[in-house]
Amino acid sequence: MSNRWPVLALLCLAVSAQAQTPEPDHLTLLQLYDASRLNDPVMRSADFAHRAAQNEEAIGKGGLLPQVSLSSRYGKGGRTDGGTDSSYVDSDDYQSNSVSLVAQQPIYDKGRWAAYEQGKARGELGEVQYDVASQALFDRVAKAYFAVARVENELKLIAQQKAAISGLVQQSQRLFDKGQGAITDVDEARARYDLVEAQEAENQAQRIAALRTLSGRGSLPLLEITPMREMPPEFNPLTDAHDLTYWTNLARDASPELAARMAQVKVAETQAESERAGHYPTLSLTSQLTRRENSQYQELSPRQDSYYVGLSLDIPLYRGGATSASVRRATEALAGAEADADAQRQQLSEDVETAYAGVVAGYAKCRATQRAVESNQRALVSTEKGFQGGVRSTVDILDAQQRLFEARRDLLNAKLDMLQSYVTLHVHTGQMDRAVLTQVEALF
Numbered sequence: 001m002s003n004r005w006p007v008l009a010l011l012c013l014a015v016s017a018q019a020q021t022p023e024p025d026h027l028t029l030l031q032l033y034d035a036s037r038l039n040d041p042v043m044r045s046a047d048f049a050h051r052a053a054q055n056e057e058a059i060g061k062g063g064l065l066p067q068v069s070l071s072s073r074y075g076k077g078g079r080t081d082g083g084t085d086s087s088y089v090d091s092d093d094y095q096s097n098s099v100s101l102v103a104q105q106p107i108y109d110k111g112r113w114a115a116y117e118q119g120k121a122r123g124e125l126g127e128v129q130y131d132v133a134s135q136a137l138f139d140r141v142a143k144a145y146f147a148v149a150r151v152e153n154e155l156k157l158i159a160q161q162k163a164a165i166s167g168l169v170q171q172s173q174r175l176f177d178k179g180q181g182a183i184t185d186v187d188e189a190r191a192r193y194d195l196v197e198a199q200e201a202e203n204q205a206q207r208i209a210a211l212r213t214l215s216g217r218g219s220l221p222l223l224e225i226t227p228m229r230e231m232p233p234e235f236n237p238l239t240d241a242h243d244l245t246y247w248t249n250l251a252r253d254a255s256p257e258l259a260a261r262m263a264q265v266k267v268a269e270t271q272a273e274s275e276r277a278g279h280y281p282t283l284s285l286t287s288q289l290t291r292r293e294n295s296q297y298q299e300l301s302p303r304q305d306s307y308y309v310g311l312s313l314d315i316p317l318y319r320g321g322a323t324s325a326s327v328r329r330a331t332e333a334l335a336g337a338e339a340d341a342d343a344q345r346q347q348l349s350e351d352v353e354t355a356y357a358g359v360v361a362g363y364a365k366c367r368a369t370q371r372a373v374e375s376n377q378r379a380l381v382s383t384e385k386g387f388q389g390g391v392r393s394t395v396d397i398l399d400a401q402q403r404l405f406e407a408r409r410d411l412l413n414a415k416l417d418m419l420q421s422y423v424t425l426h427v428h429t430g431q432m433d434r435a436v437l438t439q440v441e442a443l444f
Contacts, residue, residue, distance in 0.1 A: 027223040029441045032214065033141045033434070040140070046133030053126020060119020063112035065105075072099045098292040104312070105285045110277035118270035125263035131256035131430065138432045142423040142440065146416045148210040149228050149444075151203055153412040156227075157405050158200045164401055165193045192398050226444070230408065232366035232415060233443050237359065237422055244356050247429055251352045254430040258348055261341040268337040272330035278323035281315040348428060355425035362418025369411040376404040419443060 037043060074097045106112050215221060252258065288308040316323070383400040386392030419440050426432035 026226045027214075028226050029142070029145050029444065030434070030437060032145055033138065033437055036137060036141050040137060042140070043133060043137050046130055050126055050130040050133075053123055053129070056119045056122035056126065057116075058119070060116035060122075063106070063109075063115050067104045069102050070100070071102070073097065096292070096294050098290060100291075101289045103287045106282070107285055107311075108281070108283040110280045111274060111282070114270055114274035114277050118267060118274055121263065121266040121270045125260065125267055128256055128259040128263050132260050135256055135427045135430060135432050138437060139423060139427045142420060142437075144210075144214045145225060146420055148207070148214050148225050150413065150416055151207040151210050152225065153228055153416075154203050154409065155200065155207060157409055158196055158203065161401065161405050162193065162196050162200070165196060165398070188394050188398060192402075228412060228415075228444055230412060232370045232411065233363065233418075236363045237418075237439065237443060238356070244353060247352050247356050247425060248349060250431070251348050251429045252345070255348055255428060256430045257428065258341070258344055259430075261337075261344040265334070265337045265341050268330070268334040272327065272334050275323070275326040275330040278316060278319070278326065281313060283314075284312045286310055286312045351428050352425065355421045355428060358421025359418055359425060362414055362421055365414040366411060366418060369407060369414055372407040373404070373411055376400070376407045380404050415443075 076095050211223075214225070215223070286308070287310075290304075290306045290308075292304045292306075294304075380397070380400040380403075383392050383396050387394070387397055422443075423432065423436075423440060426436050
């Protein structure tokens with residue numbers, strides 16, 4: 001229950017911000033994004049991973065700072081043979097306690113420095129991976145919303161087609177009853193009506209599945225989405241100044257996907273340096289304070305305090321070849337990370353070009369299909385007049401209606417494809433944000 005209140009508050013704010021407030025049971029694209037930002041499982045996982053990655057640099061830096069530890073021993077000992085071989089031993093049993101405070105400061109340690117650099121690289125990787133997840137959320141939300149819109153559009157057209165065919169069935173039946181029509185006209189109309197009904201049943205099932213996917217994104221109840229406008233956009237959402245070269249260069253400089261690959265290369269580089277550090281000596285400053293208490297010795301003081309300050313030098317000589325093998329493994333991993341970055345750079349260029357072409361071609365297709373809708377509408381009117389004049393049949397009207405509804409469906413699908421490409425283009429270039437999503441909703 002506690003997770004629902006923030007979602008409801010965001011939904012209320014999003015509704016009040018709209019220029020035209022939709023019906024309460026209609027879910028807008030922005031409302032879905034706001035809810036998904038809080039409750040989408042993939043995004044929540046990215047939030048946790050991001051917070052975890054923010055500690056990577058501090059973990060690596062800790063190895064460069066002084067290391068202080070306190071250790072103690074409390075226990076009782078003695079001899080098992082019961083004998084004594086010293087004049088100052090009063091008992092075979094004795095109590096021995098000690099407390100030591102040890103401080104160590106690395107002076108020269110390539111391994112610890114490489115670990116610090118690796119921690120910074122992992123922190124940067126966590127940041128860019130979070131950017132990738134944030135951008136990908138926009139894409140998932142748009143796809144889920146547009147999938148519902150696609151089915152809703154189909155159902156709306158089917159409902160209108162059913163109404164038109166039903167009227168044609170009744171008209172054909174009346175003409176047949178008066179002896180002015182043929183039974184084949186009635187059968188053709190009823191057969192087309194049955195076919196449309198079957199399509200409607202199939203789309204109803206698809207609609208429920210799409211709505212469940214949509215609601216799962218934001219942990220929302222099943223809600224209707226805002227109806228899509230059938231008119232094409234009045235202008236191309238991409239300006240003439242922003243051509244393909246502009247978007248390609250922008251992707252190369254600002255794409256979070258490419259930045260994540262480059263950050264992985266940096267992590268691989270620091271890992272290789274960390275493995276090479278195994279060949280180098282380490283030097284550190286060490287100090288120790290110790291207090292010992294021993295009840296065995298009577299002639300000596302039972303408590304001894306001591307200190308030690310000095311340098312500790314460790315020179316690796318031979319570790320069975322493990323260090324050299326680790327260096328070779330890290331070097332190969334670095335080469336693989338660089339190859340992955342090159343592949344991502346090439347794939348990104350292809351994805352940006354595809355998305356850009358999707359917007360440009362989608363807008364052109366919207367304008368063309370709009371003209372096709374208008375032409376088929378005029379053709380349907382002419383066919384109906386011809387039917388009344390006795391020169392056209394019911395089949396001609398059914399075919400004209402089918403062409404009109406297919407043209408309208410093509411228009412709506414072309415518009416959805418264009419908007420999806422618009423979102424994808426901004427996601428690949430790292431430019432997708434709530435303002436761009438607002439533009440998409442305005443074009444929807």
